[in-house]
Amino acid sequence: MSEGGPGATDYWEARAGLILNLRQQGITDPRILLAFETVPHELFIPDEYLAYAYRESSLPIGCGQSITAPAIVAQLLAPLAPHGVNKVLEIGTGSGYSAALLARMARRVFTVEKYRSLAAQAQARWQGAGITNIIGLTDDGLNGLEQQAPFERILLTGSVSEVPEELIDQLADGGIAVMAVGAPADKQSIIRIERVEDSFLETELGLVRLSPLSPGRSRTL
Numbered sequence: 001m002s003e004g005g006p007g008a009t010d011y012w013e014a015r016a017g018l019i020l021n022l023r024q025q026g027i028t029d030p031r032i033l034l035a036f037e038t039v040p041h042e043l044f045i046p047d048e049y050l051a052y053a054y055r056e057s058s059l060p061i062g063c064g065q066s067i068t069a070p071a072i073v074a075q076l077l078a079p080l081a082p083h084g085v086n087k088v089l090e091i092g093t094g095s096g097y098s099a100a101l102l103a104r105m106a107r108r109v110f111t112v113e114k115y116r117s118l119a120a121q122a123q124a125r126w127q128g129a130g131i132t133n134i135i136g137l138t139d140d141g142l143n144g145l146e147q148q149a150p151f152e153r154i155l156l157t158g159s160v161s162e163v164p165e166e167l168i169d170q171l172a173d174g175g176i177a178v179m180a181v182g183a184p185a186d187k188q189s190i191i192r193i194e195r196v197e198d199s200f201l202e203t204e205l206g207l208v209r210l211s212p213l214s215p216g217r218s219r220t221l
Contacts (some may be wrong), residue, residue: 011042014054018070021056027074031083035104041070043125044097063115067095068157072208076155079192079205080178082106085152089170091141092157092213096122099134102155109134110148112141142213144170151175158213159188163202171195184212 019037027033042053044067049059058066077098082088083105090099093113099122102109111134113119119138126134137145142164144154150172156179168177175195182188187207194201 011040011053015041018054021071022074025071025074027078029078029081029083031105032074032077035077035101036070036074038104039097039100040129041097043129044095044100044122061095061118062121063118065094065115065118067097068210072210073098073101075190075206075208076157076178076180077101079190079203080153080155080176082153082155087148087151088153088155089145089148089151090155090157091144091167093119093122093136094157096125096134096136098155098157099136100126100129100131103131103134106153107133110137110145110151111135112137112139112145114138114140142167146170153177154179156180156213157210159184159210160213163191163193168193168195168200171200173197180208180210 015037019033022033042050045053045059046061052059056069056071058068061067082102085106088102088106088109090111093099093111099109099111116138119136123136144167149170151170152172152175154171154177159180159182163181171177173195177193179191180188181191187209190205190208192203192205
């Protein structure tokens, strides 16, 4: 970054480095890469941490929460395959970054955040970025959003100890959910769940470490 604070050129170069890093980690879907290229990560970072906007580390965003490193966000989005779907449900809005990425690929994004102040900040960031196809709500989220179900895609941005059945029931036939399942203190398994009529097919895709997403605490992207 340039002396005296980051500028537009610095961010452009840093974003190009992010795309290269994602490719090296096996993220090859051009639509996902385009979303990361066109959504400015720096818009979703608190001012005091702007110099670290493109480092692969989590950063505080308030309410005891943090924004997850972009590469981990990509690990969750790649198996979700949200491009071109009608409705996506995200549980855990946080800074609003992952919802903004989803909004570049899906027609409508519903996102639920437990903390009202984070939800308001995310809304302001989407407006600043000119993103208009996100509907943000305040709740704990793990019960889903039955009034808008079914959803073609569901993304959980924090870990759960077990698959939340009430939430998964809100998947449309052929729909996909992605979440991290496991104990809060350990690495969790990234699980992809596809609904086929009344059956749910689970695939384990690797490990990640996310803080728990629960009625008492929300870990967000």
